[in-house]
Amino acid sequence: MRYLPLTPADRAEMLATIGVGTIDDLFSDVPEAARRRDLFDLPLHAGELEVERELAGLAAMNRPAGAGPFFCGAGAYRHHVPATVDHIIQRSEFLTSYTPYQPEIAQGTLQVLFEFQTQVAALTGLDVANASMYDGSTACAEAVMMSKRVTRRNKAVLSGGLHPQYAATTQTIAHAEGMDIVRQPAAIDAEAAVLDAIDAETACVVVQTPNVFGVVTDVTKIAEAAHAAGALLIVVTTEAVSYGLLKSPGEMGADIAVAEGQSIGNGLNFGGPYVGLFACREKLVRQMPGRLCGETVDAEGRRGFVLTLSTREQHIRREKATSNICTNSGLCALAFTIHLSLLGERGLRELAALNHSKARELRDALAAVPGVEILTPRFFNEFAIRLKGDAVAVVEALLADGVVAGVPFSRLNPHAGMDDVLLVSATETTTSEHIQAFASALAGRTA
């Protein structure tokens, strides 16, 4: 077996050093009834060639997003990732290291995390950011639970524009922790409706912008209303590239910003692993979940970085921890920060402008298709359209034309009465030919 260095001679010699006769002697604590003597009913070991053949076979059964016209978004976006990113994250020292608990020999990872935190704070317009969460949805749930610790209140109001699977995740996790989760009904322009739900029991209001229908909202008034009631405003973003064009959550008064960082540096990967971004105001830092990297000095006075404020964390506080999180999303955070360092302010702004431009081109093309109604009044790189008939059926039909048309809203929420709503997105990877192919195919199917 190519991954196992011990030879039979090694094993015999080592057993002798230990002072036992056979390997079974080392498993003597296992109860007799639980000892499995035979191999399990699974295939035997295989060479690289055979493994590669099987996995390539499975991969070939899928249609990659890059195979043709493709317009799915709804929380995961196809962007071009520079070749440098994947090269660097495969370096042994990043790929095969553990969480940096021994800072003297983990300064590479720690400095990267410090830079990542600074970048995320800048993007979100907030003071501090943590070293990443599992993904945007779990970051959203953690933010809601943090609002309970900060306000000592129990109720969270989730806007109807929040991605339904984010809402479901938050409901599952934050409700488990004892919070009262109020989910508002799905609506295209749902944000203003949260104002009526804010009361003296409200710990936080959760608003997504751009929302799941692509609607971009200035949340300043919601922030003011939340603050007047003593509640926090949590702003969720599922498309991190939008930070390059739109007002930041901090600028609009958010107390906590969470986001899915996949768009920057990370591929689609069928939904994971991704990287959750989490930022907040400085005064809330001791209630933050997740790991934090901080600057300090070493014994010779040189600048260095360590994981800090770990008295919030489970391995120190155990049942009194701010969160049970241990592992986060380090390598995806590394990919994010490399890509963002390559982009820089200039590149990110250009990328965001290009995404918006492609979406405008797509909107114009689809708006010209008879029977298509554009539902999203102002958008970044994604919007919702109403079709004549069931969106799932239209998507299936367009597959025959080689077009993956987008995400039917009913897939995210089958109970909203929005079976005719389709979410479509365009990024810098979308070409004019793709857009024309989509518009022609749609015209052909809806005619």
Added chain:
Amino acid sequence: MTMQNVGRPTRPQAATQSGHTSLTGARGLLQDEALIFELGGWDKTGVDLAPADHDASDLGDLVRAAPIGLPGLSEPEAVRHYVRLSQKNHAIDLALYPLGSCTMKHNPRLNEKMARLAGFADLHPLAPQSTVQGALALMDRLAHWLKTLTGMPAVALSPKAGAHGELCGLLAIRAAHEANGQGHRRTVLVPTSAHGTNPATAAFVGYSVVEIAQTDDGRVDIADLAAKLSPDVAAIMVTNPNTCGLFERDVIEIGRLTHEAGAYFYCDGANFNAIVGRVRPGDLGVDAMHINLHKTFSTPHGGGGPGAGPVVLSAALAPFAPAPWVVAGEGGFKLVEETIEEAAQGFGRMSVFHGQMGMFVRAYAYMLSHGSDGLRQVAEDAVLNANYIKAKLSPAMTPAFPDGPCMHEALFDDTWLEGTDITTLDFAKAMIDEGFHPMTMYFPLVVHGAMLIEPTETESKLELDRFCDALIALAQAAKGGDVERFKGAPYLAPLRRLDETQAARKPRLTWRPDDKGVSPAPLAAE
């Protein structure tokens, strides 16, 4: 698993300079690398993008006006920045990484290659299901392997890490109790030696945590467990093999007593690597167990994630599994994304989408490579390597549980350091100078000055001997009074000991423009 520095943040005293110093701060190949914010790239970019055809006038004042404050780097500068940083990291590819409970094993590169196939890497989670049948098939096969290896009938794939898996398991347990009219149960029993995530997760779900005592030989105290298994107990959370690196001999009795009391048996599967292919948790009475794919199944730790923590479930808990899951039907595979569709009892959703697919591909490639025979050999070699270390180091150090074999990790206490003025922390830092990553220290909490060494099966005998020789030499130096070697360590790492106390007292969590007198200038006019 986490490194414990409980109550021992390092606060180094002013150290004497060690030998020759350079004029630039570099140390030979090790460059003194500034932060990206200090590299002068406020108007640079390392990407070339096509111009946009449409402007953003339609968005009016929703558009950002203020600068973001992001530096950019050209590609050569970026490559150099990150390569320089990388060289300041220890890595499993460099040397033994004996963090107990973390299972730092070799990460096969084939798995990386497979995860990057466009058919997996460039696949959108919400693409039409007819276009992702290969991905769903892979999830189904991974589930089959996990169920077969654990002897459990169901698995929830979506949890993103071990702690997320623990949460999933406890939520399934709570849902099952509520469905059975047992929702009043409010207590979870956890041994004193448990990982910190166990009590944190139980408390998170609203349970009160009661500790179970440990016997002198490092196992769950059955009498204490039996006494505490009241009608108020919802579950026990036991790690097996446990965090002392020992198999719970009475595990079947633990499961029996637990079920007799109407509670469920959650097993922390962090240490599954020790028994894979030889013992099935399903045969031990386990109701739920998370499997860290980033431990047993070799997906890379990546400097702290991403992980993956699928949870296998017993028949009693299976109906309460969260969405989504894969079912095989006549027309191919189907992803069930709403619990109300086909199983109304599911407790909800752990995250957006379907779990860590990139990790599933790697883990499945690892399983296929090893096969049933190779996986059994993994457990055997992991246990053999740990016992070999225990045997070699026991004359120089003090094993916490000298009698009988250990499983995949060898646990030592600090008795042997008595009278030397050297602590476990000092010893660990001195290991860094010898080229090894320290073992897990001060964990489990039940052993004084604990040093928990997990070599894994991917270390050769030569590397184990090198490691043991280094530790024996260090132990002799410690007992011989060479205190400075330890108190000032590390001397040869990229940095000396760091001031963690200052970092926590005055947190500096982001770079600020005034740090070095450099400030982000607005972009030059187009």
